[in-house]
Amino acid sequence: xxxxxxxxxxxxxxxxxxxxxxxxxxxxxxxxxxxxxxxxxxxxxxxxxxxxxxxxxxxxxxxxxxxxxxxxxxxxxxxxxxxxxxxxxxxxxxxxxxxxxxxxxxxxxxxxxxxxxxxxxxxxxxxxxxxxxxxxxxxxxxxxxxxxxxxxxxxxxxxxxxxxxxxxxxxxxxxxxxxxxxxxxxxxxxxxxxxxxxxxxxxxxxxxxxxxxx
Amino acid sequence: xxxxxxxxxxxxxxxxxxxxxxxxxxxxxxxxxxxxxxxxxxxxxxxxxxxxxxxxxxxxxxxxxxxxxxxxxxxxxxxxxxxxxxxxxxxxxxxxxxxxxxxxxxxxxxxxxxxxxxxxxxxxxxxxxxxxxxxxxxxxxxxxxxxxxxxxxxxxxxxxxxxxxxxxxxxxxxxxxxxxxxxxxxxxxxxxxxxxxxxxxxxxxxxxxxxxxxxxxxxxxxxxxxx
Numbered sequence: 290x291x292x293x294x295x296x297x298x299x300x301x302x303x304x305x306x307x308x309x310x311x312x313x314x315x316x317x318x319x320x321x322x323x324x325x326x327x328x329x330x331x332x333x334x335x336x337x338x339x340x341x342x343x344x345x346x347x348x349x350x351x352x353x354x355x356x357x358x359x360x361x362x363x364x365x366x367x368x369x370x371x372x373x374x375x376x377x378x379x380x381x382x383x384x385x386x387x388x389x390x391x392x393x394x395x396x397x398x399x400x401x402x403x404x405x406x407x408x409x410x411x412x413x414x415x416x417x418x419x420x421x422x423x424x425x426x427x428x429x430x431x432x433x434x435x436x437x438x439x440x441x442x443x444x445x446x447x448x449x450x451x452x453x454x455x456x457x458x459x460x461x462x463x464x465x466x467x468x469x470x471x472x473x474x475x476x477x478x479x480x481x482x483x484x485x486x487x488x489x490x491x492x493x494x495x496x497x498x499x500x501x502x503x
Numbered sequence: 504x505x506x507x508x509x510x511x512x513x514x515x516x517x518x519x520x521x522x523x524x525x526x527x528x529x530x531x532x533x534x535x536x537x538x539x540x541x542x543x544x545x546x547x548x549x550x551x552x553x554x555x556x557x558x559x560x561x562x563x564x565x566x567x568x569x570x571x572x573x574x575x576x577x578x579x580x581x582x583x584x585x586x587x588x589x590x591x592x593x594x595x596x597x598x599x600x601x602x603x604x605x606x607x608x609x610x611x612x613x614x615x616x617x618x619x620x621x622x623x624x625x626x627x628x629x630x631x632x633x634x635x636x637x638x639x640x641x642x643x644x645x646x647x648x649x650x651x652x653x654x655x656x657x658x659x660x661x662x663x664x665x666x667x668x669x670x671x672x673x674x675x676x677x678x679x680x681x682x683x684x685x686x687x688x689x690x691x692x693x694x695x696x697x698x699x700x701x702x703x704x705x706x707x708x709x710x711x712x713x714x715x716x717x718x719x720x721x722x723x724x725x726x727x728x729x730x
Contacts, residue, residue, distance in 0.1 A: 347698075347702060349705075350659075350663075350701060350702040350705040350706065351663070351698040351701045351702060351705075352663040352664065352665075352666035352667070352677065352701055353663075353666075354666045354667055354669070354677055355666060355677060355680070355694055355697055355698050355701060356698070358677075358680070358681075358684075358690065358694040358697075359691065359694045359695060359698060361690070362684075362690030362691040362694060363691050365690075365691075366506050366690075366691050367506075440568075440569065444569075444570070444571040444572075445571070447571035447572075447573045447574065448571075448573065448667060450573060450670065451667075451669070451670065451677075458571065458573050458574060458577075461574070461577075462577065465577070465581055469581075469585060470585070471577065471578065471581035471582045471584070471585050472578070472582050472585065475574055475577050475578035475581065475582070476578070478574050478577075479566075479570045479574050479575070479578065482569065482570045482571055482574060483566065483569045483570050486568075486569035486570070487565065487569045490565070490568065490569055
């Protein structure tokens with residue numbers, strides 16, 4: 290790696306830092322959006338569950354780079370000059386919210402039907418049933434797939450490169466443009482992504498096995 | 504907000520958009536076909552192969568699934584350029600997509616293979632079938648049939664993933680959108696149009712694959728009718 294200096298490496302790591310920032314934003318935003326989406330999707334109100342279902346289908350039917358572009362150009366025509374971080378964060382929030390909402394909806398529905406009936410027998414209100422009976426159990430089921438989805442968020446944050454967000458993908462590309470050592474540069478970038486994602490993948494599959502046993 | 508929406512670019516650039524759609528479809532169909540074939544071979548290797556082959560496939564799957572597709576595409580595309588190998592963007596893009604989607608398909612088909620009851624394998628062996636015939640005629644069709652909903656979702660995701668190949672200068676739908684945007688500065692409208700086109704494409708792909716599955720797996724239909 291004759292062309293790569295310490296400065297280049299530091300530059301790549303700086304991008305990696307922004308990848309972590311963007312992933313954290315996407316996950317927090319996605320979780321905040323995912324809870325109401327999951328609740329609305331499993332609601333008995335047909336209008337509510339259908340309209341959130343439409344939102345989910347739109348997000349799942351459009352590539353994330355295109356969502357990034359729509360948000361990026363959308364907020365710029367609304368007259369705000371917001372940095373790419375905000376646009377990328379909002380796009381990733383919409384993306385993660387839709388997928389987490391669907392995952393968590395599945396977890397809510399995985400709670401045995403009899404639990405709802407038992408709660409009804411105890412004369413709990415719907416809100417009490419949700420808070421004390423269903424959500425604690427659904428939460429346990431939700432942990433492994435949620436950790437697994439974190440990997441998707443970290444990996445897919447790389448799509449923010451299309452709107453010029455300075456993340457690990459962007460910084461490694463810049464270094465490649467000046468050094469033209471693609472195998473070295475992109476192997477380093479891949480290893481950094483791997484170091485972030487692989488522990489999460491392992492944790493997710495370990496949790497999955499653990500919860501399956503119980 | 505006094506923004507005036509302006510979709511007039513559609514009148515002049517619908518031809519470009521259609522050609523982008525064409526490339527997106529070609530890229531998707533090629534990658535799905537090749538990715539499925541590679542995934543099936545890898546899954547069989549992962550379950551029935553020699554220990555070293557099983558381990559190699561497991562490493563490949565872990566490596567691909569824990570790194571972004573963009574980085575894989577850059578590695579391949581810029582890497583080949585550094586080796587002075589010139590390949591058309593479409594070829595590089597399809598290759599990157601196949602390498603990527605095969606890893607996911609491997610895991611899906613492997614889960615399918617592992618869910619087939621052992622009795623099926625024993626029964627087929629009792630008929631004196633060779634090992635590869637058992638896998639090919641008995642295990643694999645059942646595994647694929649069982650997993651086809653997951654496979655369809657994976658292939659729709661893959662079709663959407665073609666959009667990132669604009670970054671390695673493949674002139675697919677997203678790249679066309681970007682080009683029109685830089686000519687007309689109507690980014691918001693253009694990407695709404697592009698998003699709608701992708702929505703239609705993913706809906707069509709899902710529908711086609713569901714219909715295909717209905718023809719390929721008539722047994723499921725019979726079983727459903729009996730219930």
